[in-house]
Amino acid sequence: MKKDQIEKTIEAIDKTMHELLGAIRHPLKKGEHLKNCPFCDYGGDDWLSLCERDPDNWFVFCRQCCCEGPGGIDRDNGIGMWNERGGHEKD
Numbered sequence: 238m239k240k241d242q243i244e245k246t247i248e249a250i251d252k253t254m255h256e257l258l259g260a261i262r263h264p265l266k267k268g269e270h271l272k273n274c275p276f277c278d279y280g281g282d283d284w285l286s287l288c289e290r291d292p293d294n295w296f297v298f299c300r301q302c303c304c305e306g307p308g309g310i311d312r313d314n315g316i317g318m319w320n321e322r323g324g325h326e327k328d
């Protein structure tokens with residue numbers, strides 16, 4: 238497959254994944270940081286999604302092991318709940 242085809246495929250999979258989750262994915266803002274997944278230790282934007290299911294239901298989803306973090310009542314709370322779960326800081 239050509240590079241743009243691969244990117245389109247990944248985009249489509251990503252969209253489907255978040256549709257199944259019933260959530261919208263939000264890119265991280267500058268200064269926001271997510272610890273690596275406590276289960277698979279994957280981290281970073283490629284693997285972790287900050288998701289909004291409802292305006293008062295935010296959580297982090299790991300696309301490597303498909304685990305879902307605890308829900309927070311807003312964006313910051315969702316990030317905080319994830320980061321307090323005992324994951325590892327990224328070097």
Ligand SMILES: [Zn+2]
Binds near residue numbers: 274303
């Ligand atoms: Zn994981």
